Amino acid sequence: MMAPFLALAAALSCQPPAGLPTPRLEGPTADQPARKLPIGSYTLSLIWTPEQCRPEADNGEHVDCAIARGFVLHGLWPDGKGAQWPQYCRSAAILPQSTLRAHYCATPSAQLLQHEWAKHGTCMAGYTPDRYFGQAGRLYRRLRAPAMATLAGTPDLTVRQFSGAYERTNRLPTGSVRLNVNRRGWLQEVWLCLDRRFRPQRCPVHQGGAAPDMRLKIQTAG
Numbered sequence: 001m002m003a004p005f006l007a008l009a010a011a012l013s014c015q016p017p018a019g020l021p022t023p024r025l026e027g028p029t030a031d032q033p034a035r036k037l038p039i040g041s042y043t044l045s046l047i048w049t050p051e052q053c054r055p056e057a058d059n060g061e062h063v064d065c066a067i068a069r070g071f072v073l074h075g076l077w078p079d080g081k082g083a084q085w086p087q088y089c090r091s092a093a094i095l096p097q098s099t100l101r102a103h104y105c106a107t108p109s110a111q112l113l114q115h116e117w118a119k120h121g122t123c124m125a126g127y128t129p130d131r132y133f134g135q136a137g138r139l140y141r142r143l144r145a146p147a148m149a150t151l152a153g154t155p156d157l158t159v160r161q162f163s164g165a166y167e168r169t170n171r172l173p174t175g176s177v178r179l180n181v182n183r184r185g186w187l188q189e190v191w192l193c194l195d196r197r198f199r200p201q202r203c204p205v206h207q208g209g210a211a212p213d214m215r216l217k218i219q220t221a222g
Contacts, residue, residue, distance in 0.1 A: 023114035028088040040081035042194040045074035064108035075116035076136035092118035103133040152218035160212035175202040178209030
């Protein structure tokens with residue numbers, strides 16, 4: 001059972017492995033083209049690792065489940081002023097080991113760090129990788145998990161109820177949290193909507209996420 005506020009603290013107390021793998025280069029593709037658009041807002045995405053790291057789960061983000069606990073940082077995503085968003089705005093070199101190690105406890109995956117910088121960080125004018133990950137990390141460290149075990153045991157828990165609990169725990173505006181839920185109804189990610197000054201705001205109506213009345217399940221093992 002995971003006590004309130006411990007999920008994030010556990011993720012922050014890790015020790016990166018002695019040698020991290022060198023990530024591969026990432027860039028635009030036919031399916032994911034470069035797109036330079038004005039930034040209208042941001043999304044901060046957090047991965048719920050008890051679901052991500054289940055043995056039978058498809059760990060698509062390749063999170064290091066040996067050290068990942070509770071919520072870890074997926075990334076800070078610039079959003080556009082409409083339904084589309086900027087991505088792959090300039091070329092991205094391989095991240096140095098010093099950068100990977102500095103930010104690995106928040107985002108425990110060398111390849112995910114490379115991906116986030118290439119796809120999202122390069123669209124933030126004037127940002128280096130360390131400045132980008134530093135900004136994302138500061139936002140991440142301000143957040144606290146609600147009582148996840150209690151919520152997991154709530155009968156007929158809905159997306160709206162969980163989002164409200166998360167907002168109250170962190171004193172966030174109503175409607176500033178969206179959830180990414182898999183096809184089996186389990187929580188995968190929390191998405192926090194931010195304005196251009198990185199302040200929490202109500203999510204734009206065009207942005208996605210699970211329907212508020214959807215039944216939600218939460219994995220607490222791990």
